[in-house]
Amino acid sequence: MVKHPRVVIVGAGFGGLQAAQSLAGAGADVLLIDRNNYHTFVPLLYQVATAQLAPEQVVYPVRTILRKASNIQFRMAEVQRVDFSAQFVETEDSVIPYDYLILATGSQTQFLGVPGANEHAFSMKTLEEAVALRNHIFACFEQAVHESDGLRRQQLLTIVIVGGGPTGVEMAGALVEMLRGRLQRDYPTLDLGQVRLILVQAGDRPLADLPAKLGTYTYQRLRQLGVEVHLQTRVERVTAGAVHLPEQVISTETVIWTAGLEASTPETSDEVLRATKGKLLVRPTLQLLGQSNVYAIGDLAYVRQNGVPLTGVAPEALQQGVTVARNIRLQLRGRAPKPFNYFNKGRLAIIGCFSGVGNIGAIAFTGFLPWLMWLGVHLVYLPGYRNRLLVFLTWLYSYLLGDRAVRIIFTAPDAPVRKCQPLQEVKH
Numbered sequence: 001m002v003k004h005p006r007v008v009i010v011g012a013g014f015g016g017l018q019a020a021q022s023l024a025g026a027g028a029d030v031l032l033i034d035r036n037n038y039h040t041f042v043p044l045l046y047q048v049a050t051a052q053l054a055p056e057q058v059v060y061p062v063r064t065i066l067r068k069a070s071n072i073q074f075r076m077a078e079v080q081r082v083d084f085s086a087q088f089v090e091t092e093d094s095v096i097p098y099d100y101l102i103l104a105t106g107s108q109t110q111f112l113g114v115p116g117a118n119e120h121a122f123s124m125k126t127l128e129e130a131v132a133l134r135n136h137i138f139a140c141f142e143q144a145v146h147e148s149d150g151l152r153r154q155q156l157l158t159i160v161i162v163g164g165g166p167t168g169v170e171m172a173g174a175l176v177e178m179l180r181g182r183l184q185r186d187y188p189t190l191d192l193g194q195v196r197l198i199l200v201q202a203g204d205r206p207l208a209d210l211p212a213k214l215g216t217y218t219y220q221r222l223r224q225l226g227v228e229v230h231l232q233t234r235v236e237r238v239t240a241g242a243v244h245l246p247e248q249v250i251s252t253e254t255v256i257w258t259a260g261l262e263a264s265t266p267e268t269s270d271e272v273l274r275a276t277k278g279k280l281l282v283r284p285t286l287q288l289l290g291q292s293n294v295y296a297i298g299d300l301a302y303v304r305q306n307g308v309p310l311t312g313v314a315p316e317a318l319q320q321g322v323t324v325a326r327n328i329r330l331q332l333r334g335r336a337p338k339p340f341n342y343f344n345k346g347r348l349a350i351i352g353c354f355s356g357v358g359n360i361g362a363i364a365f366t367g368f369l370p371w372l373m374w375l376g377v378h379l380v381y382l383p384g385y386r387n388r389l390l391v392f393l394t395w396l397y398s399y400l401l402g403d404r405a406v407r408i409i410f411t412a413p414d415a416p417v418r419k420c421q422p423l424q425e426v427k428h
Contacts (some may be wrong), residue, residue, distance in 0.1 A: 003027045004125040008089055008098035009330060010079045010266065012039050012062050013313045015298035016104030018321030023148075024069035026329055031096065033089070035078040036222070041382050043314065044391075048130040050174040051404040052136070055127055058392050072314070079105075082293055083269040089116075100293045100328050102322070103266075107299035107312070110260035110277065116161075116238040121257040124167065130223055133256065135409045140253050142409070145190050151251070157195045158244045158252040160237050162255070163259030164201030165350045169218055171256060172199050173352020176225045178388050180353070180404035198228045198250060199237060202245070202259070207357065209311050209397055210364075214357040214397055215350075217366045221351050261312070263300045267269060275302035276309075284339035286324050295324040305342050314381070348374040354399075 005028045009016045012034035020032045038059040047053040066072045077091035088097045109123035122133045137159070142158040159175060174275040179192050183291060199206070206222070206229070207214030222229050236244045236261045243250045271283040273289050279302035281289050286301060288294040298317035303310045310316050319342055325336035347358030349372050358370030375395065382388050398404060 002090035004096065005099040005332060006031065007100045007102065008096060009102040010034075010082075010089060011037070011104035011106055011298070011300075012074075013042070013104055013106045013317065015318065015321040016102065017062070017065065017320045018185060019102050019104065019297065019325045020066060020072055021069070021323075023184075023328065024066075024072060026071065026325070027332055028071065028100070028328070030069075030072040031098075032062065032066065032072065032074050033077055033079055033091070033096070034062060034074075034078070036100050037074070037076045039065065039383060041378075042125070043383070045124055045127065045130040046171045046174055048127065048406075049133040049137070050173070050178050051134055051406045051408075052174065052178070052398055053391060053394055054406050055131055057387055058386060059127060065108055065383060076409050079266045081267045083270070084294065085269060087293075094252065098293075100331070101295070102324055102328075103288075103290075103294065103300055104298050105264045105266060105300055105315070107261040107277075108264040109257060110262040111180065111257065112260050114237060117235070120238045120240055120275055121162065123257050124171075124263075129394075131410070134406075134409055135317060137254060138407060141190065146186060146312055153195070153253045155241060156192060156253050157192075158198065158250065158258065159196070159254045160198045160250055160252045161256045161258060162198060162200050162243070163233075163257065164199055164203065164206035164229075165258060166207065168201070168256075168258040169206050169222070170239030170350055170352070171258065172197055172222060172227045173225065173350065173355075173407075176227065176354050177398075177402075178404050181352060181398075181404060183407075184403065186407065196228065196252075197226065198230065198252075200230045200233050202232065202234050204232055209273060210347060210349065210357060210359050214339060214359060214364055217348070218351055218357060221355050225351075225353055227311040251412045261299065265300065284319060285327055285337040286340050287316075288353050295327070297321060297324055303342075304339065312340060314349070315345060319343065338346065346379060350374040 007028045007030045009020050009032045017039055023030045025030045031253045038061050041058045044058045048055050051289050062074050081090040088095050109125055111117040123129055140156040144153050149152040161171055175197055184192050193225055206218045207215045233245055238255055243255055275281055283299045286295045288296050289379045296322035299312045323340045350356040350371055354368050354371055356374050357366050358372035379388055
């Protein structure tokens, strides 16, 4: 029996899963490893957190995606250490050798050294975190219904979003849509007009990676929708029941942190060179420096093109997955890998309430068209025909009737619950 080289891929996100699919039929045995047995469609997690989509609509079984490729296997495990010299990855219960390695472990929330943010703010990088945030938001509504103290009720109905990137903007818009829908019928004794939505952005505009005119439009549109936007404002600290800004303290029970990400890297036997946000430095071919048979892609890799670092969006990871699969195929044939060249198809961001922004080439546009295009693009990239159908029907139901169907507070029996803290005196 002929023994084929083994390619091990760590991480079943956009880049890792695409690399595995692109290696289907290659002259190698491919093993994809992830701590979950499903792929999470991260761009739609905020819609889980705001009760628009059910959790199972934004995930898809990895084994189902790969089952047609006979040379690809999947293992549910968490890689704890990588040994470059011995060429193996170590999980909690096994040691797995490799001939070629693709690291696609993605990113994790970066709290930027802000005191209390890790303890008191909600991040939204995983399905579990999105569900926990949804539970918390509706638990605050439930508690506000019977809260007699006006200050405490306002604290429960104040939501602060830290970070004005795409996730922060999308989250703010989705909350506006939820509040403008039929939620009032669920809480007839609660004045949802008292809900304060506050977006805090350190820069001078939201969506700083897009052209300035799109950031200006986003700022104005969010203000029109009733979102309080604080620009050029940094959070000094987060405490139980409050967000501390340089000139004021906001009493709130819900802080959503979307302000930063950093690379999520397993422990390695050798020191690896890193760039900003803990990203790994790679060659133009995406090979790790000093390791010709190890690749890093997605949020894990620091990649520059035309002198500018890539931003870490899903299309970049998808194209990198295709590139590393092609390069490994070349190496299997004794040929040299080729550099990665990202083809930017454009950027879209959704604001909510039938508005969005888009930037394709030199064209920047706003309003309904980019909103509709955003929905279409994400529907196409969502894995699974069943998921696409269910999400499409859910969007129709939500946008036509103004209703959110997944207003459920669900907590697994063994899951920790963050309880709302009693109102404390806030010192200005």
